Amino acid sequence: MPEGQQGDTGRSGRNRRGGTAVVFGEMDRSDVTRSLTRVALIAGVYAATTLAFFPLSYGAIQVRVSEALAVLPFLTPLAIPGLFVGCLLANILGGLGFNDIVFGSLATFAAAYVTSRMRTPALAPLPPVIINALVVPAYLSSVVRVPYFPLVISIAIGEAIACYALGYPLLLYLSRHQGFRHYFGGP
DSSP, X not given: OOTTSGGGBXXXXXXXXXXXXXXXXXXXXXXXXXXXXXXXXXXXXXXXXXHHTHHHHSSSSOOOGGGGGGGGGGTOTTHHHHHHHHHHHHHHHHOSOHHIIIIIHHXXXXXXXXHHTOSSGGGTTHHHHHHXXXXXXXXHHHHHTOOHHHHHHHHXXXXXXXXXXXXXXXXXXXXXXXXXXXXXXXX
């Protein structure tokens, strides 16, 4: 395959010429179907995990266990749309309103993209912690009637638990797991 085409991309879709491959760029129909299936799998696991831990996943004090998956974009660009769609579904069903659906999902998308750009596994959990700690309290404070700064601390602690205590060991395991690398095309 000539340089720069789909088979020439490394971790996070970056090709050797320094560009960034589009997640579904230059693929035949069966490759697109496989990729969409993998995106849907990540989205489904995120949404189902969020809802399974419902009382803990929403509110002023939360540890969204599904945020452990926020490290996946470090391994595969397919996790970026997967996490976004999973968060969107979880926030639609979560009942915290329009702002949570829109801004919470966009925060997850931004965190996933930045995670995909991290250079080391130890830094991969950091973007979701920082981005969610700053964005989520901006709209959640009016819903739960808690001031912004205490919510920043609360959300940051919950995100750190999910992303570092759960997500980082998951990242280390999956980066060594042949089945994951084969199925998702990780490093």
